[in-house]
Amino acid sequence: MTLTLLKAWQDARQRLERAGLAGPVIDARLLVEAAAEATRADIVTDPYRALTPDQEATLADYLARREHREPVSQILGRKGFWKIMLQVNANVLTPRPDTETVLDVVLKDFPENAAWNVLDLGVGSGAILLAILAERPAARGLGVDVSEDAIAVARDNAAALGLAGRTALLRGDWTAGLADANFDLVVSNPPYIATAVIATLEPEVARYEPRIALDGGADGLDAYRVLAPEILRVLKPGGRFAVEIGYDQKEAVEALFRGAGAADVHTTRDLADRNRVVAGSKNPLETKA
Numbered sequence: 001m002t003l004t005l006l007k008a009w010q011d012a013r014q015r016l017e018r019a020g021l022a023g024p025v026i027d028a029r030l031l032v033e034a035a036a037e038a039t040r041a042d043i044v045t046d047p048y049r050a051l052t053p054d055q056e057a058t059l060a061d062y063l064a065r066r067e068h069r070e071p072v073s074q075i076l077g078r079k080g081f082w083k084i085m086l087q088v089n090a091n092v093l094t095p096r097p098d099t100e101t102v103l104d105v106v107l108k109d110f111p112e113n114a115a116w117n118v119l120d121l122g123v124g125s126g127a128i129l130l131a132i133l134a135e136r137p138a139a140r141g142l143g144v145d146v147s148e149d150a151i152a153v154a155r156d157n158a159a160a161l162g163l164a165g166r167t168a169l170l171r172g173d174w175t176a177g178l179a180d181a182n183f184d185l186v187v188s189n190p191p192y193i194a195t196a197v198i199a200t201l202e203p204e205v206a207r208y209e210p211r212i213a214l215d216g217g218a219d220g221l222d223a224y225r226v227l228a229p230e231i232l233r234v235l236k237p238g239g240r241f242a243v244e245i246g247y248d249q250k251e252a253v254e255a256l257f258r259g260a261g262a263a264d265v266h267t268t269r270d271l272a273d274r275n276r277v278v279a280g281s282k283n284p285l286e287t288k289a
Helices: 005-019 022-034 041-044 053-067 072-076 097-107 127-135 146-158 195-200 224-234 252-260
Strands: 080-081 084-087 115-123 140-145 167-171 183-188 235-244 263-269 275-281
Touching: 005 022, 005 041, 005 053, 022 041, 022 053, 022 072, 053 072, 072 080, 084 127, 084 146, 097 127, 097 183, 097 263, 097 275, 115 127, 115 224, 127 140, 127 146, 127 167, 127 183, 140 146, 146 167, 183 224, 224 235, 224 252, 224 275, 252 263, 252 275
Parallel strands: 115 140, 115 183, 140 167, 183 235
Antiparallel strands: 080 084, 235 275, 263 275
């Protein structure tokens, strides 16, 4: 029996529903489109177009992997974030809509044509840094990550987006070796999940995403204890910062940044109305002792 685009999508949706997966309609469509080299419009306007045998085999492989809870982003090797498309794999976190809240917070503070320097600590795929640079053509950025494999992904993404000329990438331990008062903006999505909680997460996260990018220590706050004073150190006077947090970490992370001397510390909620980004600034009158 010939497998058409429409039948492939219907069968894939039903298969993922039977597997108990969340979002089977969207996942099925994305996998069919990728396997059949089709678009969403093709399924609507040319629903009876037949898949080739190779395309059917590819789709079967994709669906089996998804049934085993491999994220669609890793199956396809790409994920949209903000207004850009990123390559992703098992060495980096899959970019999530929650993290776009960082962009909502920081872009309003920096004029489009201003020449400013941004630092992304724990750059991963490059999602935050590259989305900022895509929006601010006069800005330049440095991304730091402890994982050489993550740096490789970010480097490929910068090149694919035409941003390599304004993006530097460094394998390092947070701010180690970076000079004082050198950046106008520092952003970070550090690991913030408590160690004991990781095993309880959805398999797409617990099995397939890099633990080093998830594990925030016993209480999830280890990274912030390091980052709060260091972010203030590398910021220029008057510079701003924005860090993603877990939904229940607002008070603790705000306190760490206030304790480090940050000004205007506040938290912004994401589209699901959960606490998501702690932001603030370095005192504009602060100078080195």
